[in-house]
Amino acid sequence: MLKTLLDLFVSFxxxxxxxxxxxxxxxxxxxxxxxxxxxxxxxxxxxxxxVAEMTPGPIAINSGTYVGYKVSGLAGSVVATLAVVVxxxxxxxxxxxxxxxxxxxxxxxxxxxxxxxxxxxxxLAAAVFVARTSIIDFNSVLIVLVVLFLLHKxxxxxxxxxxxxGVSGALLYG
Amino acid sequence: MRDKVVKLAKIFSIFFxxxxxxxxxxxxxxxxIRRELVDKQxxxxxxxxxxxxxxxxxxxxxxxxxxxIFFGYRLLGLAGAVVAAFAVALPSFLIILGFASFFNNxxxxxxxxxxxxxxxxxxxxxxxxxxFQLSKSIKWTGSLxxxxxxxxxxxxxxxxxxxxxxxxxxxxxxIDHLLRGRRIIPDKGIQVVKEGQDAENIA
Numbered sequence: 001m002l003k004t005l006l007d008l009f010v011s012f013x014x015x016x017x018x019x020x021x022x023x024x025x026x027x028x029x030x031x032x033x034x035x036x037x038x039x040x041x042x043x044x045x046x047x048x049x050x051v052a053e054m055t056p057g058p059i060a061i062n063s064g065t066y067v068g069y070k071v072s073g074l075a076g077s078v079v080a081t082l083a084v085v086v087x088x089x090x091x092x093x094x095x096x097x098x099x100x101x102x103x104x105x106x107x108x109x110x111x112x113x114x115x116x117x118x119x120x121x122x123x124l125a126a127a128v129f130v131a132r133t134s135i136i137d138f139n140s141v142l143i144v145l146v147v148l149f150l151l152h153k154x155x156x157x158x159x160x161x162x163x164x165x166g167v168s169g170a171l172l173y174g
Numbered sequence: 175m176r177d178k179v180v181k182l183a184k185i186f187s188i189f190f191x192x193x194x195x196x197x198x199x200x201x202x203x204x205x206x207i208r209r210e211l212v213d214k215q216x217x218x219x220x221x222x223x224x225x226x227x228x229x230x231x232x233x234x235x236x237x238x239x240x241x242x243i244f245f246g247y248r249l250l251g252l253a254g255a256v257v258a259a260f261a262v263a264l265p266s267f268l269i270i271l272g273f274a275s276f277f278n279n280x281x282x283x284x285x286x287x288x289x290x291x292x293x294x295x296x297x298x299x300x301x302x303x304x305x306f307q308l309s310k311s312i313k314w315t316g317s318l319x320x321x322x323x324x325x326x327x328x329x330x331x332x333x334x335x336x337x338x339x340x341x342x343x344x345x346x347x348x349i350d351h352l353l354r355g356r357r358i359i360p361d362k363g364i365q366v367v368k369e370g371q372d373a374e375n376i377a
Contacts, residue, residue: 014337016234016235017234017235018234018336018337018340018341019234019235019236020234020340021231022235022236022237022238022240023236023237023304024301024304024305026236027301028329028336029335029336029337032335032336032337043294046294046297047277047290047293047294049297050290050293050294050296050297051270051273053297053300055266055269055270055273056193056194056195056196056265056266056269057193057196057238057263057265057266057267057269057270058236058237058238058239058266059236060235060236060239061236061239061263061266061267061270062266062270065266065267065270065271065274066270066273066274069270069271069274070274074271077267077270077271077274081263081267084235084236084239085235085239085259085263087234087235088233088234088235088236088239088240088243088259089243089255089259091233091234091235092230092233092235092240092243092244092247092255093243093247093252093255095229095230095232095233095244096244096247096248099229106351107347107348107351108229108232110347110350110351111232111343111344111347112231112232114343114346114347114350115340115343116308116311116312117312117318117319117321117322117325118321118322118325118339118340118343119308120305120308120309120312120322121321121322121323121324121325121326121329121339122325122329122336122339123301123304123305123308124302124305124322124326124330125325125326125329125330125336126301127298127301127302127305128326128330129330130294130297130298130301131295131298133294134291134294134295134297134298135295135298136291140291140294140295141295143292143295143296143299144295144296144298144299144302145299146299147295147296147298147299147300147303148299148302148303151299151300151303152303158300161296161299161300162293162296162297162300164296165292165293165295165296166289166290166292166293167289167292168292169288169289169290169291169292169293170285170288170289170292172288172291172292173287173288173291173292174285174288
């Protein structure tokens, strides 16, 4: 039990520490940790991403809470959620202390430039990973294409996209 | 002391609300924070706000959490930071706990399974589109495309941990910084964020 809690803490601490760019860019990182420990089936993880999209709050927090709960109940969910936040906490406080030096620093600006293409690669890697567990037949390919079309051509809200996709799922597979 | 408690309570209620109403997380919450802290309370001025958005992006972690900690600290020191972070995370924590117990009971139910069968491919579309939006903030060159493709192959084909790749980027940036000093490549993304006020410094 204690060992599991410690594992949860270390994994989600790592996710918090290296999760630059937040959101989609963190999915690959989380998936990597989940895979190493076998905590969640990949299908279940994609379901969590879906829930994270439909509910308020960052994906990292949502996954931490869910995985922690699944692996060792309420204690696990508290530990994993805290672990994701702690690195941000320490780093943002440090940043606040050196704020005036840092905010115009060349290193920071350069780091953002170098990181951005990598973050895009991580977002695409997340798409590849999710596609592997969710593109199972012609219907699912169709759903991806329709979603891309709607997002590009209309101002549809992501929550609406998910609701429509859920209804299509119930109809197509029912 | 009383003032401090009142302000803490206010910070809690503001960030709890922000945590409760930001769907899609991260950058979606920026307008909401601006309205609360800049327009309504007048606790932070516009320029500092824009700087903060830029600076917090350089720190790993969820954007929503980072912003809350940053502003919480600015407003009321360590206590403010703790309260803001706690308040912003609390709604999603409670919602996911509820969902987890729901899902334990309903997984395997065929209607729920079918609904998620439809939702999962939609997530692929949402992520791809997110990547496309992000890619617009970059001035693409041949070498940047190459780096992106290599990083993508490294993670999705070779299964190299993103941690390694990010550590590599930090290292390369540091070496480049030490070798080439202050020379900075012009970057339209950052200029947009800074709304031109510092464009000449960056270019």
